[in-house]
Amino acid sequence: MNTAETFHELGFRLYGKYVHYQLEAAQLVRQTLERGQGILNHTGALCVDTGSFTGRSPKDKFTVIDETTSDTIDWGEVNRPISKAHFDILYKKMRSYLAEREVWVRDVHACADARFGLTIRVVNETPWANLFCHNLFLRSDAHHVLSPDAEWLILQAPGFSADPQTDGTLQKNFTVVNFSRKTILIGGTAYTGEMKKGIFSVLNYVLPLQHNVLSMHCSANEGKDGKVALFFGLSGTGKTTLSADPNRSLIGDDEHGWSDDGVFNFEGGCYAKAVNLDPQKEPEIFGAIKPGALLENVVIDGNGRVDFSDISKTENTRVAYPIQFIKNAKEPSSGGIPKNIFFLTCDAFGILPPISKLDKGQAMYHFISGYTAKVAGTEMGVSEPQSTFSACFGRVFLPLHPLKYAELLGEKLDANPEIKVWLVNTGWIGGPYGIGNRISLKYTRALITAAMNGKLDDVTFLNHPVFKVSVPQHCEGVPAEILNPRDLWEDVQQYDRKAAELAVLFEQHFSKYIAHASEIIKNAAPVLLD
Incomplete structure (x- = not known):
């Protein structure tokens, strides 16, 4: 026209x-x-540079x-x-x-x-x-x-x-x-x-x-049984990777609302990180890089091929594409009340269990905490693990006080007591970064799948001595010894000291909210040991 x-x-x-x-x-x-203003890569996606601001x-x-x-x-x-x-x-x-x-x-x-x-x-x-x-x-x-x-x-x-x-x-x-x-x-x-x-x-x-709709910085998908799962997590925790499941329909990868009727996507597309993008680990995202997709700040060779490991322009390389570019995207992008909620953390200190179950108060506490850890190489100046807290897993996007969103989450959990909330550590076990090993993506997927399929409902749980979360003692397809991280440390007393140190970091972050927090949130705080 x-x-x-x-x-x-x-x-x-x-x-x-x-x-x-x-x-x-x-x-x-x-x-x-x-x-x-741009060029095409070998798959026909448009590649542009955003200039001095790459984030x-x-x-x-x-x-x-x-x-x-x-x-x-x-x-x-x-x-x-x-x-x-x-x-x-x-x-x-x-x-x-x-x-x-x-x-x-x-x-x-x-x-x-x-x-x-x-x-x-x-x-x-x-x-x-x-x-x-x-x-x-x-x-x-x-x-x-x-x-x-x-x-x-x-x-x-x-x-x-x-x-x-x-x-x-x-x-x-x-x-x-x-x-x-x-x-x-x-x-x-x-x-x-x-x-x-x-x-x-x-x-x-x-x-x-x-x-009175809870707005959320999370991804969401739906199983063939119609059961919805939410995935919260800061950058590097695996939110986009774990929600892009070929066996489940993707509702959305980043922003959602939760009304009395269910969850719905805010957007019509995905803005996925492209750094170290691997076609084997993330085939859905890799396959979305085609004509119509927009790649930002990537490095391209003379044949038009992207080197996703090259971060010379920025570590925040991105690809933006319509959600329909994901083969199993759901239309319309909405679903029912979530049955499982996963808080993802990349704990580089090797303290938190690979998966643990949270009660309502713990869910609100860990929601207001929004914890993960940065490791060496992820940002300039980071040479050893650094704790990072972002309330509601998206503090910088919250115009209202974070406790407003945490209380809304509590209301949703009260109204739907069948919902299960899980804390998932996608980071290190057997020791901190540099000593222990990062938990295998295969095991993380197995734990999340077991939680969604109800296979953790009847197993034995033990409470973590510091964080008080409930830790399953068995999961099919996952070695039992990795479920309790303390047992994997050569020096368990060192584990206890580091667990106490991490608990203090949690409480330092929570101190800015404690004056207005409800008792149920306060009581979910970790145990501070001498």
């Missing part, structure tokens, strides 16, 4: 000097290649403080306020900037459950950023007529730089969310994940407050 004429016919003010509206994926790929910049994200948000947002280091006046200045500058440029406009929506859906209009400065939105959000009809009814507006202009002295930002790049104006401004960065996580933050505010 002649999009510029369409805008004029509807009486719309142009978002740019020339507007491309609702183009299909192949058109966006072709335009990216024509403008020299999100959390310290440069702001929320407008006004009558809507002043008393509801959990203000602080995560949620930084910016004034309405500064927002107005930035908005006017960005509209003027885009008005002189070629732009790509797309109408999409979020939430597979239409009762909670958001309609979104995205305005991008590059065709490949618009392809990202096509892939990641739920897609509208490519040929429908533009309407003025989109609820939220995203303006994304990597070429526009803010002036911190006049615009209220810290530096030239920024993301600003305005809940009253229902607008997100993104400038100075081409990293596409800012758009995805901007809408995630919006839903993390709207759904709990307005609908």
Whole structure:
């Protein structure tokens, strides 16, 4: 369609000097290649570089403080306020900037459950950023007529730089969310994940407050029996890998809501990490790298082949593709009440059991903890294991106080007492990183499968002496000796000392929430031993 004429016919003010509206994926790929902004790999996927920003910049994200948000947002280091006046200045500058440029406009929506859906209009400065939105959000009809009814507006202009002295930002790049104006401004960065996580933050505010729906940073899949499983975990814990199960239908790999009727995906695609991507271990993701997929910041040889082990540009290499690129993706991307919930942690200290069962209080405590550990080589400056805690497994995306989400989880568990919650260690056993061994993915899959199939229901459980979680003593296909990590350490007293040290780290993180936490959460804390 002649999009510029369409805008004029509807009486719309142009978002740019020339507007491309609702183009299909192949058109966006072709335009990216024509403008020299990307190349194709040997499978036909589009490869682009996002420039100086290859990941999100959390310290440069702001929320407008006004009558809507002043008393509801959990203000602080995560949620930084910016004034309405500064927002107005930035908005006017960005509209003027885009008005002189070629732009790509797309109408999409979020939430597979239409009762909670958001309609979104995205305005991008590059065709490949618009392809990202096509892939990641739920897609509208490519040929429908533009309407003025989109609820939220995203303006994304990597070429526009803010002036911190006049615009209220810290530096030239920024993301600003305005809940009253229902607008997100993104400038100075081409990293596409800012758009995805901007809408995630919006839903993390709207759904709990307005609908009592628990918004979650997790993946979800469904078995042939219709039973849904949720997988929570920070980067490197195996969330995407373990949820992409060829024997189960994928509901979604990253963002979901949990209503009284069940779970639903927020998105229409996947944004998977591509570092060290292995076709044997992750065949579903590897197979999704085909025409229409978008690879970011990867290294390609002269034959168009990607070296997924090369992190010279960034360790945060990514691939964005529609969820339909996964063969066993479920449509629509929703399911019933989850039957099993897995909290994944890569414990590099070798303390936590490969799998353990949590009661309600422990589930809320470990949810508010969001624990994992970084190991050497995963980030610059990391030379030995470092503990990492992120409340609700996504602290930087939570506009509300984390306890709001933890209490909502508790309500869901009360309403559905048949749900089982598991803590799964995908990290080290038999000793810490450098001494012990990382648990085999084969065993982790066997433990998770056994939990989902009810094969752990009737086995003997023993409580961990420090973390108090219930540890199964038998699982078919898994050596019994690896189920109790203390028994694998050569020096069990050293294990006890390290377990006590890890418990202290948990309590240090929890100390910021303890004043307002319920007794059931407090009582689930690990035992602090002398």
